[in-house]
Amino acid sequence: MNRSAGLLSALYLATSAGLAWTAVHALRHDPPWAVCLFAAASLVPVIAVVRESVLCEQRRASAETRGRPDGAGAEAADAIVRAELDTACCERWWTSCGTDHDSTCPRRMPRSSSAA
Numbered sequence: 001m002n003r004s005a006g007l008l009s010a011l012y013l014a015t016s017a018g019l020a021w022t023a024v025h026a027l028r029h030d031p032p033w034a035v036c037l038f039a040a041a042s043l044v045p046v047i048a049v050v051r052e053s054v055l056c057e058q059r060r061a062s063a064e065t066r067g068r069p070d071g072a073g074a075e076a077a078d079a080i081v082r083a084e085l086d087t088a089c090c091e092r093w094w095t096s097c098g099t100d101h102d103s104t105c106p107r108r109m110p111r112s113s114s115a116a
Contacts, residue, residue: 012045
């Protein structure tokens with residue numbers, strides 16, 4: 001959990017404690033519906049703390065999976081890149097997106113954009 005999430009969780013817990021203390025205080029002097037209202041309201045920040053911790057774990061797991069290219073998708077992408085690199089005939093052809101060739105390239109043929 002990073003610093004801002006920890007601070008937010010501490011504020012949530014302080015709010016929950018304050019609402020629980022208010023519920024106990026209302027138990028002595030106020031009607032029962034007010035006690036139930038404050039008790040229920042004191043649980044909402046606890047739920048928020050749990051949600052923050054789950055989101056933090058999900059962010060951490062997402063960052064880890066983005067950092068390492070594993071799985072079938074990465075292997076397929078590697079195979080596609082390898083095949084494209086194998087079909088490239090020269091450096092200039094590769095860097096010019098297939099429009100120019102080096103002067104020493106055996107496949108040096110000018111290509112026209114017209115389909116004649």
